[in-house]
Structure formats: C-alpha cells, structure tokens
Amino acid sequence: MNFVIAFPGEAQPIIEFYELQKVSSQPFAYYQKDNHKLVISAMGREQTSQAVNFLKTKNVSPNQAWMNLGIAGHGSLEIGQTFIAGKIEDDLSENCFYPPQIYDHDFPVTCLKTCSQPSSSYEPALGYDMEAHAFYAAVVGASTRELTQVIKVVSDNPSSPLSQFSPKDVPGLIEPNLKGIALFVEQMEKISLEMQQEPEVSNTYEKVLGMHHFSSTRSHQLHDLVRQANALELSLGEIESIAQSAKDGAQVISDIKHWMEPNRQLR
Amino acid sequence: MIEVIYMEDGIRDHPRSQQILARFPRATVLPCKHYKEVFNPAGQSFRLQKKKPALILAQQTGKLIHPIPPSYGVGGTRNFYFSHLLNCLYDCRYCFLQGMYPSAHYLMFVNFEDFEEEILRATKTPEEPSWFFSGYDCDSLALESVTGFADHFLPFFKKLDNAWIELRTKSVATRVLRDTEPLDRAVVAFSFTPQEISTQLEHGVPSVDARIRAMLQLAEQGWKIGLRIDPLIDCTGFKDRYAKLFENIFTTLSEHTIHSVSLGAFRMPHGFFKKMEKHYPEEPLFASDLESKGGIIAYRENTEKRLKHTCFELLEKWVSPDKIFTCEA
Numbered sequence: 001m002n003f004v005i006a007f008p009g010e011a012q013p014i015i016e017f018y019e020l021q022k023v024s025s026q027p028f029a030y031y032q033k034d035n036h037k038l039v040i041s042a043m044g045r046e047q048t049s050q051a052v053n054f055l056k057t058k059n060v061s062p063n064q065a066w067m068n069l070g071i072a073g074h075g076s077l078e079i080g081q082t083f084i085a086g087k088i089e090d091d092l093s094e095n096c097f098y099p100p101q102i103y104d105h106d107f108p109v110t111c112l113k114t115c116s117q118p119s120s121s122y123e124p125a126l127g128y129d130m131e132a133h134a135f136y137a138a139v140v141g142a143s144t145r146e147l148t149q150v151i152k153v154v155s156d157n158p159s160s161p162l163s164q165f166s167p168k169d170v171p172g173l174i175e176p177n178l179k180g181i182a183l184f185v186e187q188m189e190k191i192s193l194e195m196q197q198e199p200e201v202s203n204t205y206e207k208v209l210g211m212h213h214f215s216s217t218r219s220h221q222l223h224d225l226v227r228q229a230n231a232l233e234l235s236l237g238e239i240e241s242i243a244q245s246a247k248d249g250a251q252v253i254s255d256i257k258h259w260m261e262p263n264r265q266l267r
Numbered sequence: 268m269i270e271v272i273y274m275e276d277g278i279r280d281h282p283r284s285q286q287i288l289a290r291f292p293r294a295t296v297l298p299c300k301h302y303k304e305v306f307n308p309a310g311q312s313f314r315l316q317k318k319k320p321a322l323i324l325a326q327q328t329g330k331l332i333h334p335i336p337p338s339y340g341v342g343g344t345r346n347f348y349f350s351h352l353l354n355c356l357y358d359c360r361y362c363f364l365q366g367m368y369p370s371a372h373y374l375m376f377v378n379f380e381d382f383e384e385e386i387l388r389a390t391k392t393p394e395e396p397s398w399f400f401s402g403y404d405c406d407s408l409a410l411e412s413v414t415g416f417a418d419h420f421l422p423f424f425k426k427l428d429n430a431w432i433e434l435r436t437k438s439v440a441t442r443v444l445r446d447t448e449p450l451d452r453a454v455v456a457f458s459f460t461p462q463e464i465s466t467q468l469e470h471g472v473p474s475v476d477a478r479i480r481a482m483l484q485l486a487e488q489g490w491k492i493g494l495r496i497d498p499l500i501d502c503t504g505f506k507d508r509y510a511k512l513f514e515n516i517f518t519t520l521s522e523h524t525i526h527s528v529s530l531g532a533f534r535m536p537h538g539f540f541k542k543m544e545k546h547y548p549e550e551p552l553f554a555s556d557l558e559s560k561g562g563i564i565a566y567r568e569n570t571e572k573r574l575k576h577t578c579f580e581l582l583e584k585w586v587s588p589d590k591i592f593t594c595e596a
C-alpha cells in the first residue's frame with residue numbers, strides 16, 4: 001500500500017499502526033516497512049502531485065494499491081465518521097473521478113470536492129478536502145482505478161464548523177477508525193497481489209532469455225509461450241530444458257510451440 | 268446486490284430511474300453529467316469490477332438500433348440489434364464484452380421509448396420482416412428484475428406485425444415469459460456449451476440442466492425456442508461432450524418446439540482478444556490452438572471445420588437440418 005497523506009497528524013496513527021520506519025525527510029517525509037509505504041505531502045494540489053510522483057519512484061511493479069487518507073469537512077456526516085470518496089470533484093476543473101467501489105466495508109460512500117482554499121460552507125452529502133483530486137490525477141496510469149482510493153475522516157461539518165476545529169484533534173479522529181481502514185487496506189493489497197504477474201512466469205522467461213539471443217519480436221513470443229504454458233499447467237521446467245538443448249532463439253520458439261501443440265485443448 | 272448507482276443528471280426524474288432507485292433503497296447514488304465520465308475512462312480493470320459491478324443509469328442518444336451482417340446466421344434479411352443494457356450479470360471467459368468495454372459496470376439506458384420509436388421507423392417501410400436481437404451486449408433476461416426490459420418490450424413487439432424479436436439468454440429467470448402469452452414472432456434463444464466447459468468458462472451461469480428445465484417450461488407454454496451452440500469450444504472429448512449435451516436437450520424438448528439451432532466456433536476480434544488475454548493471463552482458453560486471420564482470432568481452419576462438422580452431424584440426429592445455421596463472424 002502507498003499512503004499519501006497531507007499532514008503529520010493524519011499520518012501518525014497509520015505510521016504507528018503499521019510500525020513504519022522513517023526512511024528519509026527530503027524532498028518529503030517518507031516512511032516504510034515491508035510493503036507499506038507512506039509519504040507526507042503537505043497541504044494542496046501541487047504538493048500532493050509531487051508526493052505521488054516521488055512515491056512512484058519507490059514502486060517498480062504496476063498495479064500497486066494507492067490511498068489518499070486524511071481529514072475532510074462534510075455537509076451531512078458526523079464528526080469522526082470515515083467515508084469513501086465515490087466521486088471526486090474539483091473547484092478548478094470540470095473533470096471528475098469515480099473510484100470504482102469493489103470492496104466490502106461499512107463506510108458511507110459520498111462525493112468529495114477538492115477545494116483550493118479551506119471551505120467553511122457545506123452542502124449536504126458532499127465532503128471537502130484539498131488533495132484528493134490531485135492525488136487521483138497523479139496516480140492514474142500508474143495503477144488501475146480500483147486500486148486507487150480516497151478515504152477521509154470527517155473533521156468538521158455544519159454543526160461543528162472548521163473554525164472550531166483544532167489540528168491537535170486529528171490523531172484522535174483517525175485512531176478509532178483504524179480497524180476499519182486496515183480491513184479496507186488489506187482487501188486492496190490482496191487485489192493488488194492478484195493483479196501481479198505470476199513470478200514463475202517471469203522467472204522462467206528471464207532464465208530462457210539469458211540462454212540465447214532473442215530479437216524483440218521473439219522475446220515477446222517467448223513471453224507469450226511461457227505464459228500460455230503456465231495457463232495450460234504445463235511444466236515450466238520443461239521449457240528451460242527445451243531452451244538448453246536448442247541452438248538459438250528461433251529454435252527455442254519453434255521447439256516450445258511444437259511441444260505445446262498437443263496440449264492446447266481445454267480439458 | 269447493487270451497492271452503487273451512478274445516475275446521469277438528465278434522467279434523475281425519469282420514471283424508470285425512480286422505479287429502479289426504489290428497488291435499491293440502500294444503494295449509494297452518485298450523480299454524473301454523462302455516463303461516459305464513469306464508463307469510458309482508461310485505466311479501469313474489467314476483471315476487478317466484475318467482483319462488484321455498479322449500475323449506471325443513463326440515456327442513450329444517437330443511433331439506437333444497429334444493422335447486423337448476414338453472416339450472423341439466424342434471423343432474416345433485415346437484422347438489427349439494440350442494447351438497452353451494456354454488460355452482463357454472468358462472467359463467461361469467452362465473452363467479447365470483456366474486450367470491448369473499459370468497464371464492467373452495468374450500463375442501463377432508461378429511455379426505452381426512444382428505442383421503440385426507432386424500431387417503429389425501421390419496420391415501417393419494407394415488406395419483409397425485420398429481426399431485432401436484444402442479447403448482444405448483455406444477457407436479455409439475467410437482469411430482468413432490475414431493468415424490466417422484457418416486461419416492457421414484449422407487449423410492444425406483440426403489436427408489430429412485421430418484426431421479430433430474439434431474446435438471447437443463459438438465465439433461468441424466465442418468470443416474465445411464463446407470465447406472458449407467447450408471441451408469434453419471438454424466439455427465446457438459450458446458449459449452451461457442455462456442462463464441463465460451462466463449469467470452467469461460464470462463471471455464475473445456471474447449470475445446463477437448469478437451463479434445459481427452463482426451456483422446457485417455456486416450450487410447453489408455446490414459446491419458440493432457439494438453441495445457440497455458440498461458441499463451440501474445442502476440448503478433450505469434444506464429440507462425446509457435445510453428444511451428451513444434445514441428447515440431454517432433445518430427450519427433454521421435442522423437435523417441433525425448436526425454432527432454430529445456430530453453431531459458431533469461438534472467434535474474437537484481435538484487439539478484444541488481446542485485452543481479454545491481458546485481463547486473464549492464466550486462462551487456458553486463451554492458450555488454445557488459435558490463429559489470427561483478417562483481424563479475427565479463431566481456431567485454425569481445420570479445427571473450426573471439425574468442430575462445426577461434428578456438431579452438425581450430431582444435431583442432424585435430433586433436428587431437421589434446415590433448422591441448423593452456422594455463424595461465421
């Protein structure tokens with residue numbers, strides 16, 4: 001999971017929950033442990049985009065899980081209520097994002113508007129923040145939209161407006177929601193794993209690629225054949241043996257095809 | 268079953284939208300200006316959305332009915348399809364919807380009356396009857412409880428004397444048909460692969476036996492039944508499996524209830540196939556002995572001939588050959 005969080009107070013409960021270690025302070029405070037990474041962006045669109053781009057450099061494989069987490073105002077939800085952004089608007093853009101909702105949870109799903117300035121007016125069923133839209137725009141392309149989600153905890157609403165809010169209260173708002181958030185995170189991480197290429201396929205492909213010279217077309221063919229052999233539950237070890245006995249890349253391709261041919265029927 | 272409904276601003280007050288919203292009182296409703304904002308963006312995963320598709324309620328504009336090439340096999344000389352719904356409750360691994368659409372959300376067009384107007388225009392002029400196919404971008408019946416499609420369109424088609432409608436389905440949710448007097452010019456077409464193949468490839472689809480039972484009920488009531496043996500899937504024990512399937516069907520239904528049988532081998536536009544393969548790299552079907560010919564991925568010619576020929580011969584034992592059609596593309 002890649003957490004992108006605006007303020008230290010919002011990040012602290014997550015850092016503690018996942019026991020993240022600080023890795024660096026520049027250009028952003030960056031924390032990590034195992035597959036959990038967290039960057040503190042500071043407030044606003046520009047900072048958020050840059051923080052996402054910074055975190056992208058720490059991820060090599062595509063389709064990782066990304067989450068923008070923090071506090072937000074809301075026109076109708078109670079203080080301390082966690083919600084998922086089902087639609088993300090922006091006060092400077094016509095463009096909206098609709099993060100697909102495929103996870104099981106008990107949080108309400110509502111619209112969220114990213115604003116240039118802190119907002120003290122509230123519309124019903126609408127949340128207000130200053131980062132989500134920029135976060136989503138920056139992540140799109142690096143991961144699928146299902147794996148890019150925004151979770152907010154309500155910090156202010158019409159009966160308890162922003163003017164009464166103290167930043168000191170932030171960790172106390174997030175902490176009681178950690179269990180539910182962690183369950184959500186867990187589902188996203190499971191889905192992200194499902195989207196990763198099977199390691200056996202890439203291992204075999206890399207090994208065979210190292211045995212002979214393959215043109216770019218043939219290396220694609222080789223990758224397809226290894227993937228297909230894996231799908232047909234054929235032995236990938238056999239592919240390595242075939243490659244070892246072949247004299248060049250062309251023969252590897254033709255021998256693997258020949259070996260696979262009788263096994264291509266569905267069972 | 269539906270947790271999120273995206274709704275175009277322009278159809279918020281449409282009576283059909285209101286009916287659907289009333290059916291899902293606990294769903295979250297999110298407004299959008301146009302369905303394309305939700306449905307079309309790149310970077311969505313069809314595979315992941317299949318886990319929990321949302322419903323998009325929208326209005327279809329532009330051309331609402333589309334001609335179908337004669338190679339479709341069944342029908343007449345003037346064939347059209349129209350889509351009140353894009354995407355499907357089921358998840359067949361060979362389904363072209365996975366390659367065609369960027370999203371797996373159910374996209375329903377609520378302006379049924381506009382479809383009707385265009386159907387009326389198409390049927391007005393010519394002498395020969397027009398055929399309308401509804402299960403092209405979806406299963407015609409599987410989401411009937413949500414869309415009310417057949418409930419609305421069957422009475423409409425009943426009034427047209429030179430239009431046929433084919434409902435194509437794998438669903439056993441046939442109550443709407445059982446509650447309706449059979450139409451003279453309607454075919455209820457059920458698609459089949461043998462149970463062993465269905466189990467592997469047709470996720471969420473009712474069993475072959477359940478579908479045969481549903482067909483029998485409708486046939487006994489007087490509905491004309493179509494059999495769509497499409498796509499034919501090459502597999503071990505191909506002949507035995509398809510022989511068993513046909514035996515199950517034809518020892519249950521009598522031949523005279525069968526309007527038509529169509530046969531078509533698995534085939535897919537190249538671009539769609541590549542997307543499907545990307546969604547499901549571990550799928551054995553996509554590792555079959557396929558080749559690319561003129562932009563279409565299909566079984567090699569010999570294999571395709573063998574599959575069709577075998578099934579044609581098997582079917583001839585049960586049904587008059589003039590009821591059997593083959594589909595090419």
Ligand code: SF4
Nearest residue numbers: 355357358359362405
């Ligand atoms: S039933 Fe038809 S439309 Fe639905 S997934 Fe299967 S092939 Fe596609």
